[in-house]
Amino acid sequence: MGSVQTNDGASAGLTADSTRKVIVAGAQLGAINVDTPRSEGIQRMLKLMDDAHSQKAKLIVYPEIAPVTFFPRHILEGEELEQYFEREVDGDPTQSTNLKPLFDKAREYKMDMYLGYAECTGDEHVHYNTCVYYSGQIDKVVSKYRKVHLPGTFEPYERKDATNQLEKRYFKPGDLGFEAFRAPNLVPDALTKKSGAKLNEPDTLGKGDPIVGMIICNDRRWPEAWRAYGLQGVELMLCGYNTTAWAPELLGVNSKVPTKEKTKTEALFHNKLCVTYNSYANSCFSINVAKCGMEDGKYPLIGGSCIVDCDGEVVAEASTEEDELIVAEIDLGMCRRGKEKVFAFEKHRRIEHYGRISEQTGVREPEFL
C-alpha cells in the first residue's frame, strides 16, 4: 500500500502503486441438458479457459457442479445418479478421468481455477457437492470445500410437475468447514514465511499471498458463511451456483411477483443482494458464477454472474444466459480500507451478544404478551 490521497477524501486505501492487482475471470455456462455429453460440457469450459488466458486472467471460476446438468432436480438412483459424480484417483481430482483436461490446461496456462463438481469419495463412497481451488502455477490443489448449506428436500415434492431440489437426498453436508487459504503467487511481492515477517501485525496485514474463501451456491445466502471467512481476513470469495428461476414449492410464491418472468427478476435481485452486501460487509472481492439458461427446455436457471468489489459494487456482469466470460482487473489492496475502518472487526464486534448465532438453529420467538 502506498500513500493515502487526501485531496478528494475518496481514495483512502486505494492507491495507484498497489501490487495486489490481478486479472480474474468468471466462466458462466449456459444450459447443459440431461442428454448433453459430459465431454461437451468440458469442451465448452476449456474454450472459456482459452478466452480467459487470451485476456491474461490469472484465475478462472466455474459454476457449481459445472460439467453436467443440475441433476438434483431429478429423481434418480443407481447408475443414473452415479454417472453425475466425479471419482478422484487416490483423493486427487486432477487425475479424475472427466476433469483431467481442465487441470491439464490450467497447468499449461499457469492459471488458477475454482472448479465445482459432484464428488464421490473413494472408499466410503460418500457424495458431496464440492469445489476445489487449483493453482496452475504450482500444480497443486490448494484447497477443497464441500457445500455446507444444502437447500431443498430429501423427499420429492408431491405435485408431479414440481421442480425438485434433492440436494439433501444426494449429498452429505460439507465436513470441511469454511477454511480460508492463501493463493500462491497470485500477486507479486507477497510476504512469505521466509521473509521472517510476523503474521497479524498492523504492518503485515493484507501483505501476504491473497486470502481466498470458497462457498457454493446456497451458501452465499448465509452471512454466517461469509463472516467465518471474513474473520480469517478473506480478500477474495469464490462462488459457483445453479439457481432456479421458477420453483414455487421450493421458493414459495411472493404475492408481489406472481408471474414467472417477475420471479426470475426477483431471483436475480436476491443473488446480487447477497453477493454485494456480503462482499461489502467483509471487505472482500467476490467472483460469482452461474450455470444458467433453460435446461431441458423447461428448467430455467438464472444468469447474473458478476465480479463484485470490496465496496459491494459490481465491476463485471454477464449480459447473457449462455457461455460467457466476465473479466476484471481487481486490486486486492482496496480491501484494507473496509477492514481497517467500518469493518475493523477487532474494534467493533461484540461477540458477547452473538451466542445465539452458533448455539441455535431454528427461530425461538419471544414469550407471548
Ligand code: CDT
Ligand atoms: N444450487 C443451489 O443451492 N440453489 C439454490 C436454489 C434456491 S434455494 C433458495 C440457491 O440458493 O440458489
